[in-house]
Amino acid sequence: MRWAKRASITIAAIFVLAILLDRLFPLPLPDANGGSTVVLAHDGTPLRAFPDLDGAWRYPVTPDEVSPLYLQALLTYEDRWFYRHPGVNPIALARAFAQLVRHGHIVSGGSTLTMQVARIIDPQPRSAGGKLRQILRALQLEAHLSKRQILTLYLNHAPFGGTIEGVQAASWAYLGKPVSRLSHAEAALLAVLPQSPTRLRPDRNPHGARVARDKVLARMAALHVWSATSVRDARIESVASRELESPLHAALLAERLHEAQPQARRIETTIDANLQRALEARVTEYLGHLPARTSAALLVVDNATLEARAYVGSGAFGDEARLGHVDMVRAWRSPGSTLKPFLYGLALDDGLIDSESLLVDAPQSFGNYRPGNFDMAFAGPVAAADALRQSLNVPAVDLLDRVGPARFMARLANAGLPIQLPRGVEPNLSIILGGGGARLEDLVGAYTALNRGGVGGRVRFTSADASFDRRVLSDGAAWIVRTMLEANPRPGYRLDTFDPGSRPHVAWKTGTSYGYRDAWAVGTTQRFTVGVWIGRPDGTPLPGQYGAVTALPLMFDAIDGLPRTALAATPEPPPRSVTQTDICWPLGFAFDPTHPELCQAKHTAWVLNGVIPPTLPERDASIWSAGLVQVRVDARTGHRLSPGCDATISATVGVARWPALAYPWLSPDLRRASSVPPLQSGCADDGLDATQPIRIDGVADGAAIARAPNSDTPASLRLRALGADRQPILWLVNGKLEGETRAAQPFEHAFAGTGEQTITALAASGAYAQLRIRVLR
Numbered sequence: 177m178r179w180a181k182r183a184s185i186t187i188a189a190i191f192v193l194a195i196l197l198d199r200l201f202p203l204p205l206p207d208a209n210g211g212s213t214v215v216l217a218h219d220g221t222p223l224r225a226f227p228d229l230d231g232a233w234r235y236p237v238t239p240d241e242v243s244p245l246y247l248q249a250l251l252t253y254e255d256r257w258f259y260r261h262p263g264v265n266p267i268a269l270a271r272a273f274a275q276l277v278r279h280g281h282i283v284s285g286g287s288t289l290t291m292q293v294a295r296i297i298d299p300q301p302r303s304a305g306g307k308l309r310q311i312l313r314a315l316q317l318e319a320h321l322s323k324r325q326i327l328t329l330y331l332n333h334a335p336f337g338g339t340i341e342g343v344q345a346a347s348w349a350y351l352g353k354p355v356s357r358l359s360h361a362e363a364a365l366l367a368v369l370p371q372s373p374t375r376l377r378p379d380r381n382p383h384g385a386r387v388a389r390d391k392v393l394a395r396m397a398a399l400h401v402w403s404a405t406s407v408r409d410a411r412i413e414s415v416a417s418r419e420l421e422s423p424l425h426a427a428l429l430a431e432r433l434h435e436a437q438p439q440a441r442r443i444e445t446t447i448d449a450n451l452q453r454a455l456e457a458r459v460t461e462y463l464g465h466l467p468a469r470t471s472a473a474l475l476v477v478d479n480a481t482l483e484a485r486a487y488v489g490s491g492a493f494g495d496e497a498r499l500g501h502v503d504m505v506r507a508w509r510s511p512g513s514t515l516k517p518f519l520y521g522l523a524l525d526d527g528l529i530d531s532e533s534l535l536v537d538a539p540q541s542f543g544n545y546r547p548g549n550f551d552m553a554f555a556g557p558v559a560a561a562d563a564l565r566q567s568l569n570v571p572a573v574d575l576l577d578r579v580g581p582a583r584f585m586a587r588l589a590n591a592g593l594p595i596q597l598p599r600g601v602e603p604n605l606s607i608i609l610g611g612g613g614a615r616l617e618d619l620v621g622a623y624t625a626l627n628r629g630g631v632g633g634r635v636r637f638t639s640a641d642a643s644f645d646r647r648v649l650s651d652g653a654a655w656i657v658r659t660m661l662e663a664n665p666r667p668g669y670r671l672d673t674f675d676p677g678s679r680p681h682v683a684w685k686t687g688t689s690y691g692y693r694d695a696w697a698v699g700t701t702q703r704f705t706v707g708v709w710i711g712r713p714d715g716t717p718l719p720g721q722y723g724a725v726t727a728l729p730l731m732f733d734a735i736d737g738l739p740r741t742a743l744a745a746t747p748e749p750p751p752r753s754v755t756q757t758d759i760c761w762p763l764g765f766a767f768d769p770t771h772p773e774l775c776q777a778k779h780t781a782w783v784l785n786g787v788i789p790p791t792l793p794e795r796d797a798s799i800w801s802a803g804l805v806q807v808r809v810d811a812r813t814g815h816r817l818s819p820g821c822d823a824t825i826s827a828t829v830g831v832a833r834w835p836a837l838a839y840p841w842l843s844p845d846l847r848r849a850s851s852v853p854p855l856q857s858g859c860a861d862d863g864l865d866a867t868q869p870i871r872i873d874g875v876a877d878g879a880a881i882a883r884a885p886n887s888d889t890p891a892s893l894r895l896r897a898l899g900a901d902r903q904p905i906l907w908l909v910n911g912k913l914e915g916e917t918r919a920a921q922p923f924e925h926a927f928a929g930t931g932e933q934t935i936t937a938l939a940a941s942g943a944y945a946q947l948r949i950r951v952l953r
Contacts, residue, residue, distance in 0.1 A: 203316055204298050206333060213441050214345075215430035217449035220356075222348050222423040224430035227339065233422060235344035236442045239327055242343065243358040249367035252401050253392050255289040258327075263290040263318035264311050290314040292370070293329045334370040337377035338420060349420050350378050360402060361410035364392040378415050386415040425452050428489030428503040429637060445638050446483035451476065455486045455734055462730050463491045463498075466710070467718055473504035473616050473709040474734060475635070479624045479700070482643065483636045486734075490713075499713040508596050508613035509694045509709065512687025512723060513567045515595075518588060518622065519608055520564050521630075521649040521657045523575050524784050531656050532781035533560045534761045534791045535571035538837040539906045539913055539938060542795075545605050547573045550688065550722070553912035556841025557761070557834065559779060561660040567686070569609055576608045578792065584608075591648040592634050593622040610689045620707035622648055623698050626661070626683050627705070629751075630654035652753035652784045658683040658700070659750075659782060667728060680740055681747060684731065686723030693717055697727035699735055702748065706734045753785050762834040762850065763804060764791035774804065774832045776849050794835050794942075805831045807864070809853050816852060821859035829853075836942025840908070870897050870905070870945045872937050874922075877947035881927075891951050892926040897937040908936040927951045 213226040214235040225233050239247065251258050257265055265288050287295070287310070294313035300306035317326055336346035343366055347355040351362055358366070368388045369376050378385040390411055397407040426447050433443050459472050476486040489503040523529045537555040540546070547569045555568060563571040576584060581603040585595050596613035597603070604611065617635050625632035625648035634644035649657070661683035684699035695710040695718070708731040711718060718726075750756075758767040760775035766788050767775055781788075790803070807816050810823035817823055834842060834850050842850070852864050874895035875881070883891040897905040897917065907915045907923045910933060917923050927933060930951045938944045 203313070203320055206297065206329070213434055213443065215426070215433055215443045215445060217426075217445060217447045217452065219449060220354055220444075221449035223425045223445065223447060223449070223452070224427050225345070225422055226430075226434055232339050232341045233345050233349075234332060234341045235348065237331055237342065237344040237355060239324060239331065242331060242355050243363055245360055245363035246343065246355060246358050246366055248401055249363045249392055249396060251289070252399060253364075253367050253395055254292070256399075258289050259323055261288060261290075263314035264288060288314065289330055290317050290326055292334070293317060293326055296333045296335070297329070335373045336366075336369050337373040337379075340373075340420070348423065351416075359410065359413065360396075360406050361389065361393070361413035364396065364410065365389040365415065368392045379420050382415040389415065424493065425449065425456060426487045426489075427493040428501075428505070429484075429487040432489075432503065432506070433637060443638065446478075446481075446485065446636060447487060448485045451486045451738070452488075454737060456488055458733055458737075459488050459491060459730070462733070466721065466726070469497050469499075469712055469714075469716075470710065470718060470721075471498045471500065471502070471504060471713050472730070473507075473707075474730070475505055475616055475620050475707045476734060476738065477620050477624060477635050477705045479627050479703055479705055481636065482621065482624060482633045482645075483639070485704070487637070502713040504709055504711075504713060505616045507713065508615055509711070510610040510612070510689035511614040511619060512610040512689045512694060512696050513569075513572070513608075514619055514685055514687035514696050514698055515588070515608055515614070516564055516567065516572050517626070517657050517661060517683075517685055518593075518648065519572060519575055519579065519584060520560060520660070521653040522579055522584065522587060523560075524653040524656055525650050526579065527784075527787045527789050528575065528578060528792065529560045529789060530759065530781040530783040530787075531559070531561045531660055532759055532779035533789060534558075534764055534835070534838075535560055535563050535568075535574065536835045536838045537563065537568045537570050538840070539908070540570055540574070540795070540837065541940075542573055542577055542605055545573070547605075547609060548913060551912070552914075553910070554841075554908065555911070557838040561663065564657075564660055564685075565664040572608045573605050574792070574795070576605055577795075581605055581607055585612075587648075588622070591622055591625070591632055591646045592644060593618045593632075593648075610687065610694075616707050616709050619696075619698055620705050623700050623707070624705045625649060626654050626658040627700050627702055628654075650753065650784070651751045655748070655750050655754055656782045656784060661685060666732060667724065680735070682732070682735060684728070686728050688722035688724075691717045692719050692721055695721055695723045695726040697723050697731035699731050701735060701738075703741070704735070704738050706731055706738075708734070750782070754782055755786065756780060757783055757788065759783075759788060760832075762791055762838075763832050764789060771830065773849075774830055776832060776846055791835070794837070803833060805833055805852060805864075807831060807852055810856055813856065815854050815856040816859070816862070816864070817856050818859040818862035821856060823856070837938070839942070840936045840938060840944045840946055841911070870937060870939055870943050872897060872935065872945045872947055875947070875949055878949070880950040880952055882952035890926040890928055891953070892924060893935075893949075895923045895925075895935070895937075896921075897923075897939070897945065903939045906938045908934075908938065910934050911936075 212228040212232060212234040215223045217223050222235060227233050291310050291314040294310050294317055298313050300309050332342040335341060340346050340349050344355045346366055347353060365385060375381065376385045376388050393407045393410050396402040397404055437443060455474055459474055463470055463472055471491040474488040475484060477484055487505060489505045490500045491498050492500045494500050535558055537558050539554060549569050558568060585603045585607065588595060595607055621635045622632040629651040630647055630649040630653065631645050632648045633646055662681045664684065680701040682699045682701055684697065687696035693711055693715055698707045708727045710727045759779050759781045760767050761777040763774060767778055806828055808826050808828050809816055811825040811827050817826055831852050832850060872895055875893055881891045883889055905917050906913060909925060914925055915923050930953060932948055932950055934948050936944060936946045
C-alpha cells in the first residue's frame with residue numbers, strides 16, 4: 177500500500193504544482209478589447225482594417241463562419257486527433273523524436289494545433305526547453321478553454337505572412353474573398369501557409385506555395401477525406417501572384433465608425449461593397465476633369481430603411497492636395513438652393529400656394545435684403561412649380577417671408593435637418609439661398625421624405641443604428657413637390673424626349689453657394705436617394721462650377737448605376753388629399769365658366785386638401801394689389817362711373833388685376849384685359865388712375881443704334897427715368913437687372929450683343945416704363 181500512498185502524494189503534489197504554476201504563469205491570452213478592427217460591408221466584405229499596436233491586420237472570425245473545406249484541410253493536415261488529445265499528442269511527439277534521432281534533422285514537428293496556439297500566444301525559442309514550455313502552455317490551454325475556443329484562437333491569430341494574421345484576413349488578402357467561400361485548392365493553400373508564412377507567401381513565392389498546397393491535397397486524397405476527383409480538379413488551379421493591399425473603401429465612414437466604437441473589433445455597415453467600389457472609381461474619374469484641389473462627396477441611401485448603400489466622403493482619400501482626409505458627407509457647408517423644396521412643401525401645407533399658384537419673379541426688396549437670381553435675369557409672372565424647378569430666388573424669399581424663417585428652421589431641425597448659422601445671427605431670409613450651413617447626410621435624409629410619404633429621418637450606417645423617422649411634410653405636400661421636381665427634364669433632355677420608360681423618375685434639385693464654393697445635387701427615386709457635393713474643403717471658390725453643370729451629371733451617373741425594378745418608371749398615384757383642378761391667373765381661383773373674363777390664363781394645378789389659395793397679396797407695391805376690382809360702368813359707353821356719377825343704364829363689371837410688379841412682363845393683350853375702363857367724362861376722379869407715370873428719356877421707342885464706325889467700343893445709351901420723383905428705379909435689359917438709379921440720376925449701359933433689346937424702368941411703387949430698340953452692330 178506504500179506505493180499507492182506515495183503515488184497519491186506524488187499526484188497531489190503534481191496537481192498542487194500545476195495549480196501553483198498556473199497562478200504564477202497565467203495564460204497570456206489576447207486581449208478581447210485590443211487588437212485590430214475591421215469594418216465590413218453589408219455582405220461581410222472588408223472595407224477598411226485598422227491594425228493593432230503591432231501593425232497586424234486581423235479580421236475576427238468564428239469556426240461557424242469558416243468554410244468546412246478549410247477546417248477539414250487544417251485538422252487533417254495539422255492535427256487529426258485535435259478533438260481527442262489533451263493538448264499534446266504523445267505518439268506524434270515520440271515519432272518526431274525518433275525521426276530526429278534517425279535522420280539528424282526535424283522531419284515532422286509533432287506539434288498539435290493546441291501547441292501551435294501556445295506558440296502563437298507565448299513565443300518560445302526552438303529548443304528543448306522552449307518545446308517543454310510549449311507543451312505546458314498547451315496543457316494549460318486545454319485546462320482553461322474549450323476545443324472551440326482554442327480553434328477560434330488559431331483561426332484569428334495564425335501567421336500568414338507579413339502583417340497578415342488569421343485566416344479571414346489571409347483569405348481576403350491573398351484570394352480576395354471571404355473564408356466562407358473557399359474552393360478545395362484555396363482551403364488547402366490557407367491550411368499550409370502558417371507552417372512557413374514568410375517562405376510560402378503566394379505574393380512572393382507562388383511556385384513554393386503551390387508545391388506546399390499540393391502536398392496538402394495529396395494528404396487529403398490519401399486519407400480519403402476528399403475524393404480523388406475533387407483533388408485532381410484542385411491541382412489544376414493556379415496560385416495567383418497578387419499584390420497585398422489592405423482594403424480601403426468607404427475609408428472615411430470606416431474611420432468615423434471606428435472613432436465612435438474604438439473597442440469594437442468588427443463593425444458591420446450597411447454599405448453595398450460592389451456599389452461602393454464602382455462609385456469611388458466613378459468619382460475619381462469624374463474629378464479628373466475638374467480644377468485642381470477639387471473634392472467631392474456622394475451618399476446613396478435606401479429609402480425603405482434609410483440605410484446608406486454608398487458613402488464617398490472625399491474625392492481621394494489621403495490626397496493632401498484635395499484635403500482627402502476631410503469627410504465632406506458630414507461637413508457643414510452652405511446648401512445653396514437645396515432647401516427650396518421643403519419651403520414650397522411647407523407653403524403647400526400652410527395653404528399659401530398650390531402647384532400652379534402665380535408668383536412674381538421681379539426685383540423686390542425685403543427690408544434691407546434684395547435677392548437676385550443666379551443669372552441676374554428675372555422671369556416676371558411664374559407658376560410655383562416653374563419657380564421651384566428654375567430655382568428662382570425672389571419667389572422663394574417671398575414665400576419664406578410669409579412662412580417665417582424661424583419657423584422654417586425649426587421645422588427642418590425637428591425633421592433632422594438642422595441649419596447652422598454664424599454665431600450671433602438670427603434666422604433670416606438668406607437661409608433659403610444658402611445663408612446657413614447644412615450637412616450632406618442630413619439633406620439626403622430629409623429628401624427621402626419625398627418618396628416616403630413626407631417622412632424623412634437620420635441616415636443609418638450600421639444595422640444597429642436606431643431608426644429616427646420624423647415627418648418633414650404631409651404626404652400630399654411631399655407628393656406634389658416630388659411631382660413638381662420630377663417634371664424637370666434631365667440636362668440635355670426635353671420633356672418630349674423619347675425615353676423607353678426603363679429609367680426611374682427622379683425628383684432632383686441643385687444648389688450653388690455664394691462665390692461658387694459649393695455645388696450640390698440631390699435626387700430621389702422610389703427606391704433610392706442620392707446626394708452629391710463638389711467643391712474645395714478649404715472653402716476656396718471654384719469659378720464657373722455650379723450645381724447644374726458640376727454636381728448634377730455625377731448624381732445622374734450614380735442613379736443610373738443603381739439597381740432598379742420594373743416598377744421604377746411607374747408613376748405613383750397621388751394620395752387622397754391631392755386632387756387636380758383648373759385654376760386661373762391672375763386671381764388664383766378655380767376656373768368659373770360663368771365668368772371667363774376673369775380667367776386670363778388657365779393652369780391645371782395639383783391642390784392639397786381641396787384648398788385653392790388666391791394669388792398672394794402684394795407686399796410693398798403702392799399702385800395696385802392683385803385681386804378682383806369691381807367697377808360700375810355706363811352700359812352704353814363702357815366707361816367707368818365713379819361714386820356719385822350716374823348713367824341711364826349702368827352695370828357692374830369685374831376686372832382681374834395682376835400684381836403690379838408683373839406688368840412689365842405681360843403681353844399687350846393681358847395688359848388690356850386687366851385694365852380698368854376709362855373714367856366717364858364729367859365724373860369725379862375715383863383714384864383708380866392716380867398712378868404717377870414714369871417715362872424713359874434718352875432714346876425713342878423703336879430706335880436703332882450702332883457703335884461708331886471702325887470702333888470696337890460697343891453701342892451704348894445714357895437714359896433717365898422721368899416722373900419718378902425720388903423713388904429708386906431698377907433698370908432691366910432683356911429681363912436682366914443691370915442697374916439702379918434715383919431721381920434724375922442717369923443709367924448708362926453698353927450693349928454687348930446685337931438685335932432687339934427690351935429696356936424696362938421699374939419704380940418701387942410698381943409703375944414702369946418700357947421700350948424696345950435695335951442694336952445694329
